[in-house]
Amino acid sequence: MDIDLSQFYQVFFEESFEGLDTMEHELLHLEEDSDRENINTIFRAAHSIKGGSATFNFKEVAEFTHVMETLLDEMREGKRPVEKETVDLLLRSVDCLRGMLNRIQDGEEVGDSHIDLVNYFNELLSNGSSSGSDSPATEVDDSSADSEGEITRWSIHFEPEAYILETGNEPVRMFRELKGYGELTAKANLDKVPDFDELKPESCFMSWDLELDGEVDEDAIKETFEWVEDDCKLEIKPLSSAGGKAKAAKVVSANADETTEENEEEEVQTSNVKNMVPVASEKPAAKAAQKPASTASIRVGIDKVDTLIDLVGELVITQSMLSEVGENFDISKLNLLLSGLGELEQKTRELQESVMRIRMLPIGFVFNRLPRMVRDLSTQLSKKVNLEIKGESTELDKTVMEQIGDPLTHLVRNALDHGIESVDRRIEAGKSETGTLILNAFHQGGNIVIEISDDGAGINPDIIYRKAVEKGLIPDGIEMPREQILSLIMEPGFSTAEVVSDVSGRGVGMDVVKRNINNLGGNVEISSELGKGTTFTIRLPLTLAILDGQLIKVGDETFVLPLVSIIESVPLSMAETSRIAGDMPVYKLHEDYIPIIDLQEEFEIRKNLGASNDGLLAIVEGENRKIALRIDELLGQQQVVIKSLESHYKSIQGVSGATILGDGRVSLILDIVGLSKRASDRTHKKLVA
């Protein structure tokens, strides 16, 4: 059969890169948490790449992953401890493999970047503990060229265990295979077959004496019985040979001899590996000549695809309904037509939104490349850093994510270089010698917020101020709030590092970070406390984000509440409300009193007549704070596309963004956190006054 293996290359590359990412990720956690499952995951990834690369004829990759796998196997078996040196080596191997695969994918020569590493692995393995590794050598023995071929008649005694059938092995099949080598005569031995009433049909009680008349060597016969050699008694004896040289009977049972053979092979494995690719000679030049087409692909959750399919299904129904209406149209069907068109519009919009949702990916894609960098950098800087990552499943638009990678990397570098102190300095300052760097992401209203916090030395605003004056960025003597002074470090050409390091250079880049984030419609805030640490807070609008919303009516206005924030809603007439301290209306929810915000009052919305007690309280929660919103009506629920108010205006506290409803009108999305903050600020002011 002629099957073009190159059609599977692209899938192989994709899964291999994914596997390498997994390996890297697990390797970075290995030193702190080296349980068997972690190593197993790494092993499995290496193993898959090895299997695939061997099958698809990328022999250098197969060779390399084989030695990696051998080392990993020893680690998995507990024969080799998890040490920094080993982890470093494996990490470098991951990089190296990435490079090799990239070059292969681009149709370039693999190069010899991996040779040193392979040698190093081999050295490590030969010094190491008992090597229980498997050899990559093919099972197929090349000894068929032996002089044994001269033997032409074989006697075979085959006595399978009773359970042989339950391994799916059928003796008749093996005999048929032997028949392919020459003339076969079989004598069945029925001695052990029990009486009929004791006979178990699923068991095999027979044994056979076979005579094979044909020019075949012993290994080929052995291969026929290869799968059952431990489940049977097997004796193969030559009956005659053309040269008359009878070979001693050899009982194949255990496999001790084979093992020694393999251990010998181990030492010359590099040359052996070349034999392991069975199709090597078929297309020697094909690989370089045809560059596989590479198109970027994204992985999409099956639920998102299902939603799309459902929507398209509904769209088709609506469409067929409409064409039916159109076929013999008369004015009596006008309503039908109008409602159909309305439905079509609605479905189309939903489809559009769902398609956009496909572009939403978890920020983990960006976060995941940071642990490696932190590890390498902290080694380079001789600092000890513990990186904590939170909220990696927070979704954001793919485009936004692609552009946030660089600024984020820069801020992390900066925190390591200038934020976290050296071990000595930390001990001096009475801190633990290991610094902590926390990356956190979460949704807040219509924004995604990314925080980068370190527990380092902090930024001294006085120094910043002086420098800014020196550089002529601000006039001397001007009064500025602390936050504003700190943000000066993101002005073009500002540098605070007293020693210029090759990690984050001369402070070049902080202004670029700020500009990049501003270009995405976001902003950066800095807060810092001397001696305690610094936090950079990036706020990005989710311009394409989608929210499950509950539409509500207040006065004549329609607002959107994030569905996740709603705990419950109660008719006002049934709600237990009272007034406490400073005339603040509160609602009693279980044991708590939560503040009531009358949205009509709060937002100064025109009163519509008649609204008195027939409204609702929507109990909502944001960042663990609950508030009760006094509203007039709950309308429908729908997914809404979040639009930023800030793209042409400014943000308003209590409003996280806006969306466009079915009729084309704008509706504001409420921000629970902002609203509760407004309420508490006001109460606070009242109390102070």
Add this chain to the structure above:
Amino acid sequence: MTKILAVDDSASMRQMVSFTLKSAGFDVTEAADGVEALRAAKTNAFDVVISDVNMPNMDGLSLVRELRTLSNYRFVPILMLTTESSNDKKQAGRSAGATGWIVKPFNPDQLLSTVRKVIG
């Protein structure tokens, strides 16, 4: 038509196996791990199962053990796809109840001849 279940967590290997067998006229169902495979096996009557050994969720050996407890699969040939050519791996496969193995790397022809061998 002979129905074959192909199990491998690596999409490229799975596709290669599946494509090869389909080209030879077999009816192939794919599964990415043991759990998926077992689910498929319970609702279909496969004539041959071909499974990778190292897989997440449920590995190949556990899959074989599970399959052998199902009355429909007591005698069905189950082939393991394995790069492990060492004997303890084969031994493990055998004692789990596998029929035989195909050693990676294999080419489409080797795969087909082995499969034809077990379906007789």
Add this chain to the structure above:
Amino acid sequence: MTNEMMKVIEQQEQAIDYVEEAQEENGSQFLSFVVGDEEFSVSILKVQEIRAWENPTSLPNSPGYIKGVLNLRGTIVPVMDLRMRFRFKHFEYDATTVIILLKNNYNGKDCLMGCVVDGVSDVFSISESAIREVPDYGSAIDSRFTSGIMTVNNHAVTLLNLENLLNLDLIKHPYAGGNVSNG
């Protein structure tokens, strides 16, 4: 569609035609429009488009002259009523009321603002030197919002200072966020 609306749309289309013509000439081109009883102008380069009046969605707690926000083909654009901003007493929203979408630059990014006026009047060219300073005569209009006076067809047209008029920092919004530190 009512006749009045058709008229408005025709007017707009004419105005847009003028814009295209005007851009082909040399010199500075301006769009003039009526607010109250007076005529004002802006550089034609700042005009994105002209739309018929539609009721925007109000923004909570905003100053009266911010009428709310509008859906402009998927983006959310604020709308400011110039008649209220200029403290004119009498105004109506009728068939000739239009919204001029003006471009401005805020904190380094391009922003749009819809400005409500009583009607669009003309597009004309005038040399920069013909623009006079605004006499300080105690107008009701904040002097920061004007940057000159020009004479067109024998009557005075006030040139608006969009940089200030559309400056979001000058719009007093009690709950507006905006991060000063990142200004």
